[in-house]
Amino acid sequence: MPSFPQYLTAEQENELRRIANAIVAPGKGILAADESTGTIGKRFASIGVENTEENRRCYRELLFTADASVAENISGVILFHETFYQKTKDGTPFVKILKDKGIISGIKVDKGVVPLAGTDGESTTQGLDSLSERCAQYKKDGADFAKWRCVLKIGAHTPTYQAMFENGNVLARYASICQQNGLVPIVEPEVLCDGDHDLETAQKVTEQVLAFTYKALADHHVFLEGTLLKPNMVTAGQSCPKKYTAEQNGKATVVALSRGVPAAVPGITFLSGGQSEEDSTLNLNAINNAPGPKPWALTFSFGRALQASVLKAWQGKKENVKAAQEQLLVRAKANGLAAMGKFQGGQSGKASGESLFVANHSY
Amino acid sequence: RVNMPVFPQYLTPKQEEELRNIANAIVAPGKGILAADESTGSIGKRFAPINVENSEENRRRYRDLLFSTDKSLAENISGVIMFHETFYQKTKDGTPFTKVLQDKGIIPGIKVDKGVVPLAGTEDECTTQGLDGLSERCAQYKKDGAQFAKWRCVLKIQQYTPSYQAMLENANVLARYASICQQNGLVPIVEPEVLPDGEHDLETAQKVTEQVLAFTYKALADHHVYLEGTLLKPNMVTAGMSCTKKFSKEDNARATILALSRTVPPAVPGVTFLSGGQSEEDATQNLNLINAIKGPKPWALTFSFGRALQASVLKVWEGKDENVAKAQAELITRAKANGLAAVGKYQGGLDSAAGGQSLFVAQHAY
Numbered sequence: 001m002p003s004f005p006q007y008l009t010a011e012q013e014n015e016l017r018r019i020a021n022a023i024v025a026p027g028k029g030i031l032a033a034d035e036s037t038g039t040i041g042k043r044f045a046s047i048g049v050e051n052t053e054e055n056r057r058c059y060r061e062l063l064f065t066a067d068a069s070v071a072e073n074i075s076g077v078i079l080f081h082e083t084f085y086q087k088t089k090d091g092t093p094f095v096k097i098l099k100d101k102g103i104i105s106g107i108k109v110d111k112g113v114v115p116l117a118g119t120d121g122e123s124t125t126q127g128l129d130s131l132s133e134r135c136a137q138y139k140k141d142g143a144d145f146a147k148w149r150c151v152l153k154i155g156a157h158t159p160t161y162q163a164m165f166e167n168g169n170v171l172a173r174y175a176s177i178c179q180q181n182g183l184v185p186i187v188e189p190e191v192l193c194d195g196d197h198d199l200e201t202a203q204k205v206t207e208q209v210l211a212f213t214y215k216a217l218a219d220h221h222v223f224l225e226g227t228l229l230k231p232n233m234v235t236a237g238q239s240c241p242k243k244y245t246a247e248q249n250g251k252a253t254v255v256a257l258s259r260g261v262p263a264a265v266p267g268i269t270f271l272s273g274g275q276s277e278e279d280s281t282l283n284l285n286a287i288n289n290a291p292g293p294k295p296w297a298l299t300f301s302f303g304r305a306l307q308a309s310v311l312k313a314w315q316g317k318k319e320n321v322k323a324a325q326e327q328l329l330v331r332a333k334a335n336g337l338a339a340m341g342k343f344q345g346g347q348s349g350k351a352s353g354e355s356l357f358v359a360n361h362s363y
Numbered sequence: 364r365v366n367m368p369v370f371p372q373y374l375t376p377k378q379e380e381e382l383r384n385i386a387n388a389i390v391a392p393g394k395g396i397l398a399a400d401e402s403t404g405s406i407g408k409r410f411a412p413i414n415v416e417n418s419e420e421n422r423r424r425y426r427d428l429l430f431s432t433d434k435s436l437a438e439n440i441s442g443v444i445m446f447h448e449t450f451y452q453k454t455k456d457g458t459p460f461t462k463v464l465q466d467k468g469i470i471p472g473i474k475v476d477k478g479v480v481p482l483a484g485t486e487d488e489c490t491t492q493g494l495d496g497l498s499e500r501c502a503q504y505k506k507d508g509a510q511f512a513k514w515r516c517v518l519k520i521q522q523y524t525p526s527y528q529a530m531l532e533n534a535n536v537l538a539r540y541a542s543i544c545q546q547n548g549l550v551p552i553v554e555p556e557v558l559p560d561g562e563h564d565l566e567t568a569q570k571v572t573e574q575v576l577a578f579t580y581k582a583l584a585d586h587h588v589y590l591e592g593t594l595l596k597p598n599m600v601t602a603g604m605s606c607t608k609k610f611s612k613e614d615n616a617r618a619t620i621l622a623l624s625r626t627v628p629p630a631v632p633g634v635t636f637l638s639g640g641q642s643e644e645d646a647t648q649n650l651n652l653i654n655a656i657k658g659p660k661p662w663a664l665t666f667s668f669g670r671a672l673q674a675s676v677l678k679v680w681e682g683k684d685e686n687v688a689k690a691q692a693e694l695i696t697r698a699k700a701n702g703l704a705a706v707g708k709y710q711g712g713l714d715s716a717a718g719g720q721s722l723f724v725a726q727h728a729y
């Protein structure tokens with residue numbers, strides 16, 4: 001008979017499965033606080049805060065020292081490498097602060113997008129070199145999950161077979177290496193919302209990308225029950241003249257996922273992309289209320305959509321920390337409700353209606 | 364102009380709705396398929412043990428027996444797959460079989476493949492032919508009463524098989540078949556059977572089934588097949604027939620659900636298992652456990668049984684008119700048992716004339 005060399009032991013499978021399920025526990029989702037140095041600078045610029053290591057440390061301390069009740073809705077936090085090793089003013093590692101609240105630490109392990117020569121602006125993502133050793137170290141130092149972002153763009157002739165195949169493959173290699181080192185890989189094949197394409201096109205492209213992704217994961221023997229998916233919600237392009245409701249987006253999203261994501265995947269943690277805080281929550285809620293087969297948890301892994309009001313309230317000032325933390329709790333609760341399809345709307349924050357779209361968002 | 368890729372229309376919303384309705388009707392709770400599509404050669408092998416001559420009239424008489432069973436059969440049989448010859452046969456009084464079935468509320472289906480052919484350069488691997496003129500044939504079958512079709516591909520577990528080539532080729536031909544069916548209003552039942560021949564263990568059977576299904580669904584995606592308007596007819600996951608280690612039915616059920624949950628998108632409305640060489644009772648018990656155990660199962664899990672619905676029927680019939688009523692009673696018994704199994708409520712022990720007999724035919728091919 002054919003040979004299937006062991007990929008993971010039963011014990012390793014159990015551990016990964018336990019972590020993945022904990023992350024997508026009912027009413028909970030992820031705070032994506034893994035902005036790279038460059039990216040967090042853009043956030044700070046909008047509130048006039050200088051992009052220094054201390055300010056970055058200060059800001060993440062604000063987030064992680066929010067009241068313990070934040071753990072009712074935040075199961076995990078994704079961190080950038082620098083942040084992962086930072087500490088509070090009194091010297092407690094952030095990872096410990098989170099752990100003491102019952103929040104799981106995750107680490108962004110990719111090293112950004114690089115161009116695919118010969119394509120119309122398409123990219124792959126680098127970061128595989130010595131990834132195994134890095135993962136082992138992060139695991140030792142308290143991480144239980146990782147994240148890697150690939151980017152696909154909708155254009156007249158994109159995404160191409162090459163880009164979908166390459167990104168599917170690099171995600172599978174990353175996932176395999178993570179699992180070998182006890183980290184649950186969050187697989188993120190983001191289809192950007194840039195463009196004027198309609199909802200149906202966004203749905204079809206998302207279906208294609210997911211088909212390539214899960215075929216690659218299958219080919220690389222990735223243990224699906226110990227992974228999570230971080231996809232885009234299906235929405236029309238930012239510049240599409242036709243407008244769609246949250247309900248339409250929710251339906252299109254569930255259809256795409258039901259066609260592309262095996263039931264063995266425990267949960268789907270949506271990215272918010274350029275959506276405002278309120279839209280992200282409304283769309284997540286609509287997704288949970290859309291009809292259709294939905295055997296996975298449907299929750300959030302939001303960056304901008306959890307932090308926009310926080311940043312606005314903070315303004316870089318110490319005296320605003322409590323108020324800023326309050327904003328985080330409000331958004332976390334709202335999204336926790338949306339993750340169960342129970343969001344009633346109107347939990348507004350200082351920036352809740354503002355679009356957070358950054359064109360061609362890359363690291 | 365708008366800067367986006369083009370996705371030419373595959374089906375209209377009306378076509379999608381029709382296919383979806385047919386597929387859902389086939390896998391309605393407590394119902395499954397009677398696979399009565401044995402080719403002329405295959406039915407001969409069923410007739411031989413009961414000493415019935417393989418004549419056209421006997422084939423007609425036998426299917427007449429099946430389809431004229433009391434209409435309560437339709438409580439558990441949603442559809443019947445037929446071979447081309449049978450599809451156009453009639454009862455003694457001249458009523459087409461398709462009409463007899465429709466009048467009972469049973470959906471007629473048609474086997475459209477033309478059998479396996481070898482893949483040169485492989486270790487006895489094969490693909491399935493039948494694409495030539497398939498669109499025209501499907502259109503005609505649809506006109507004449509068919510609502511679904513079936514196409515069987517075969518993969519084998521040996522030391523170096525199934526090969527990448529065989530998995531890719533069979534998945535691709537299944538996707539082409541599915542696409543053509545849907546264009547003609549027929550729900551395609553996609554059957555990538557991994558044969559139970561061999562000494563491989565349960566884990567190997569599970570991993571191979573996962574691989575084969577991954578190739579299958581990637582091909583269906585690439586060919587734009589509308590999953591909500593398809594059904595899957597896979598093997599249950601079991602160790603090879605000659606495996607020295609024995610596994611429990613619970614082990615088999617768990618392995619089956621694992622394999623499916625890792626590969627079959629939730630959009631697929633139902634999985635209609637083939638029975639392969641299993642005895643009637645084993646097939647029913649295995650189906651029951653598949654439904655009873657825990658796990659992500661967003662699709663209906665039911666049956667599309669040939670041998671496992673007909674073994675007792677044939678044994679009791681023996682080709683004699685005076686045995687028809689008794690033979691039909693056997694069919695109702697097995698249909699009811701499998702209908703219960705399809706909702707995880709089979710209590711076991713519904714006795715049949717051939718209940719425990721293995722129905723394994725080595726290297727089963729048409």
